[in-house]
Amino acid sequence: MRHRDSDAMWLWWISVVGDLWFGVTWLLNQITKLRPRKCVPSISVLRDHLDQPDGGSDLPLLDVFINTVDPVDEPMLYTMNSILSILATDYPVEKYATYFSDDGGSLVHYEGLQLAAEFAASWVPFCRKHCVEPRAPESYFWAKMRGEYAGSAPKEFLDDHRRMRAAYEEFKARLDGLSAAIEQRSEACNRANGKDKEECANATWMADGSTQWQGTWIKPAKGHRKGHHPAILQVMLDQPSKDPELGMAASSDHPLDFSAVDARLPMLVYIAREKRPGYDHQKKAGAMNVQLRVSALLSNAPFIINFDGDHYVNNSQAFRAAICFMLDPRDGADTAFVQFPQRFDDVDPTDRYCNHNRMFFDATLLGLNGIQGPSFVGTGCMFRRVALYSADPPRWRPDDAKEAKASRYRPNMFGKSTSFINSMPAAANQERSVPSPATVGEAELADAMTCAYEDGTEWGNDVGWVYNIATEDVVTGFRLHRTGWRSTYCAMEPDAFRGTAPINLTERLYQILRWSGGSLEMFFSRFCPLLAGRRLHPMQRVAYINMTTYPVSTFFICMYYLYPVMWLFQGEFYIQRPFQTFALFVVVIIATVELIGMVEIRWAGLTLLDWVRNEQFYIIGTTGVYPMAMLHILLRSLGIKGVSFKLTAKKLTGGARERLAELYDVQWVPLLVPTVV
Numbered sequence: 076m077r078h079r080d081s082d083a084m085w086l087w088w089i090s091v092v093g094d095l096w097f098g099v100t101w102l103l104n105q106i107t108k109l110r111p112r113k114c115v116p117s118i119s120v121l122r123d124h125l126d127q128p129d130g131g132s133d134l135p136l137l138d139v140f141i142n143t144v145d146p147v148d149e150p151m152l153y154t155m156n157s158i159l160s161i162l163a164t165d166y167p168v169e170k171y172a173t174y175f176s177d178d179g180g181s182l183v184h185y186e187g188l189q190l191a192a193e194f195a196a197s198w199v200p201f202c203r204k205h206c207v208e209p210r211a212p213e214s215y216f217w218a219k220m221r222g223e224y225a226g227s228a229p230k231e232f233l234d235d236h237r238r239m240r241a242a243y244e245e246f247k248a249r250l251d252g253l254s255a256a257i258e259q260r261s262e263a264c265n266r267a268n269g270k271d272k273e274e275c276a277n278a279t280w281m282a283d284g285s286t287q288w289q290g291t292w293i294k295p296a297k298g299h300r301k302g303h304h305p306a307i308l309q310v311m312l313d314q315p316s317k318d319p320e321l322g323m324a325a326s327s328d329h330p331l332d333f334s335a336v337d338a339r340l341p342m343l344v345y346i347a348r349e350k351r352p353g354y355d356h357q358k359k360a361g362a363m364n365v366q367l368r369v370s371a372l373l374s375n376a377p378f379i380i381n382f383d384g385d386h387y388v389n390n391s392q393a394f395r396a397a398i399c400f401m402l403d404p405r406d407g408a409d410t411a412f413v414q415f416p417q418r419f420d421d422v423d424p425t426d427r428y429c430n431h432n433r434m435f436f437d438a439t440l441l442g443l444n445g446i447q448g449p450s451f452v453g454t455g456c457m458f459r460r461v462a463l464y465s466a467d468p469p470r471w472r473p474d475d476a477k478e479a480k481a482s483r484y485r486p487n488m489f490g491k492s493t494s495f496i497n498s499m500p501a502a503a504n505q506e507r508s509v510p511s512p513a514t515v516g517e518a519e520l521a522d523a524m525t526c527a528y529e530d531g532t533e534w535g536n537d538v539g540w541v542y543n544i545a546t547e548d549v550v551t552g553f554r555l556h557r558t559g560w561r562s563t564y565c566a567m568e569p570d571a572f573r574g575t576a577p578i579n580l581t582e583r584l585y586q587i588l589r590w591s592g593g594s595l596e597m598f599f600s601r602f603c604p605l606l607a608g609r610r611l612h613p614m615q616r617v618a619y620i621n622m623t624t625y626p627v628s629t630f631f632i633c634m635y636y637l638y639p640v641m642w643l644f645q646g647e648f649y650i651q652r653p654f655q656t657f658a659l660f661v662v663v664i665i666a667t668v669e670l671i672g673m674v675e676i677r678w679a680g681l682t683l684l685d686w687v688r689n690e691q692f693y694i695i696g697t698t699g700v701y702p703m704a705m706l707h708i709l710l711r712s713l714g715i716k717g718v719s720f721k722l723t724a725k726k727l728t729g730g731a732r733e734r735l736a737e738l739y740d741v742q743w744v745p746l747l748v749p750t751v752v
């Protein structure tokens with residue numbers, strides 16, 4: 076091929092390759108959407124099958140994981156609301172246990188959790204008595220619309236509601252004052268106790284005034300700074316009794332009447348894993364793997380559901396909905412995880428920064444649901460425990476199960492804890508009706524939470540959540556799909572879970588950067604979709620290729636944007652003057668693409684705005700963020716550390732207007748420069 080101006084040939088080639096790239100990726104994107112599948116959980120059928128007439132239940136055991144790091148960036152009020160919504164959810168209390176992981180190791184979280192457990196003693200029976208929804212108090216008390224009364228004591232409702240609200244205000248005030256209270260107490264204790272010993276002069280003291288807090292101290296000190304403290308485990312609420320226990324009748328110091336409701340609370344455990352300098356703690360994935368081991372030793376449920384600290388249970392039937400899919404006679408046994416879409420509160424009405432991401436959650440994931448299942452998106456997901464232990468799904472299990480076990484499970488794959496290894500066979504057993512009493516010693520529990528436990532094991536690799544990647548979620552889901560497991564997408568009305576979204580553009584852009592950087596990283600890692608074996612469905616493979624290579628488009632898009640202004644640099648037009656057939660082609664192509672977009676949003680039940688935001692953020696992403704993601708990969712390949720998992724700061728508490736004011740609070744980020752140009 077020739078051109079009058081041979082200097083321009085490289086530009087021409089880029090545009091040809093670019094056109095090809097866009098054509099092919101567009102096609103690949105479309106074919107993964109050809110067989111969308113909507114699944115509706117039949118919770119009433121589940122009830123008919125598993126609820127016993129005497130009030131008992133045959134539902135399987137469940138472990139709930141919830142993570143948090145920083146009481147400031149992730150406001151405690153939200154975290155504790157999540158805890159309360161979990162404790163009050165509609166699942167048999169003796170059948171589930173909650174593990175709260177505090178990666179900061181701070182006393183304020185510990186005491187906040189204690190307060191929440193205390194408050195739950197009246198909040199949970201209140202929810203049960205009056206069947207309120209949602210069961211996170213903050214959202215419940217400030218809901219704009221309430222459904223019809225569904226409880227059993229309509230006459231008492233208004234009084235109870237008022238009292239509960241007052242109690243909640245008090246709880247909030249105490250939560251708010253916690254940091255200051257701890258600080259004051261510690262200063263007083265230090266003055267009294269630690270004058271002589273310099274080492275503990277600035278200790279943080281627990282409520283009894285005589286015990287030093289093991290985790291991080293208010294002011295960093297040797298052995299107690301952020302990222303340097305021993306492991307802490309505290310069972311805040313014990314495993315409840317097997318039979319219902321009615322609450323207290325109304326009295327002068329306890330005005331709510333709970334004499335007709337079960338007042339038991341589910342088990343609740345506080346965990347702060349050991350942190351030591353010199354170890355890579357692997358952020359969220361590391362924290363969840365510790366939860367996985369500790370829960371195996373304490374309650375060992377066959378199913379696990381995980382939450383980020385800012386996501387709460389909005390629909391108390393959600394756990395049951397996920398269980399429906401896990402126990403489904405058709406492909407339940409092959410299902411490794413059930414993913415719910417992420418939904419957010421408090422996004423500004425026009426969703427300026429595309430936080431809702433509806434195109435992804437409602438169109439893309441539904442498309443995948445018709446193949447091998449949606450990818451794991453980090454929160455609001457129920458897992459099958461044995462799948463995380465890298466077991467094979469039933470349909471791919473070789474006939475001779477023993478042989479399979481020997482070949483898959485390598486020595487020291489899971490670390491040295493014999494109790495943990497002994498717990499593994501029971502984890503596969505869904506029919507266990509009574510939780511195994513925890514017989515493990517404290518030493519063994521502590522050992523499972525140390526940094527050294529994972530040395531030389533497969534944790535973070537072929538076991539548990541995957542390490543060393545900015546998007547541990549997509550990779551972990553991929554690893555399960557690669558082993559032949561499927562997953563199921565579960566959307567329900569009202570939304571199962573809700574969370575908070577980053578409200579200012581800076582945080583949002585960093586989030587996109589982490590996702591796109593992590594995706595590319597995955598493509599160039601041993602988790603590249605091209606390398607997976609035959610258990611990965613061909614279409615699912617295509618979907619994962621799309622999911623991991625999309626940031627590459629940035630190169631072509633940026634070039635296309637430069638073409639029209641090339642003459643600024645060269646003083647000459649390289650662009651051919653548009654001719655009619657060309658213009659016609661362009662118009663037809665654009666029209667078709669838009670038309671297909673419209674069909675898609677109609678089908679997924681979305682609005683035009685969702686779509687516009689999606690397109691808009693795609694352009695912002697491709698011009699502003701993805702080039703950085705590409706750079707990150709380049710740096711990584713040169714051995715330099717790239718994008719890290721920077722915690723997404725959540726909005727601060729305050730009035731709605733105050734919160735939305737942050738919308739315009741753009742700290743000037745280099746990421747946006749190219750977009751603006």
Ligand SMILES: O=c1ccn([C@@H]2O[C@H](COP(=O)(O)OP(=O)(O)O[C@H]3O[C@H](CO)[C@@H](O)[C@H](O)[C@H]3O)[C@@H](O)[C@H]2O)c(=O)[nH]1
Nearest residue numbers: 142143144178358359362383384452453454546586722723
């Ligand atoms: O050292 C750490 C860092 C983070 N977290 C927790 O990880 C969760 C997610 O962090 P966040 O900053 O809220 O990330 P988002 O940008 O909101 O994360 C989205 O994208 C992540 C993958 O990039 C997923 O893991 C998340 O579930 C998904 O919500 C939070 O609960 C944190 O408390 C830890 O437990 N330990």
Ligand SMILES: [Mn+2]
Nearest residue numbers: 383385575723
């Ligand atoms: Mn989040």
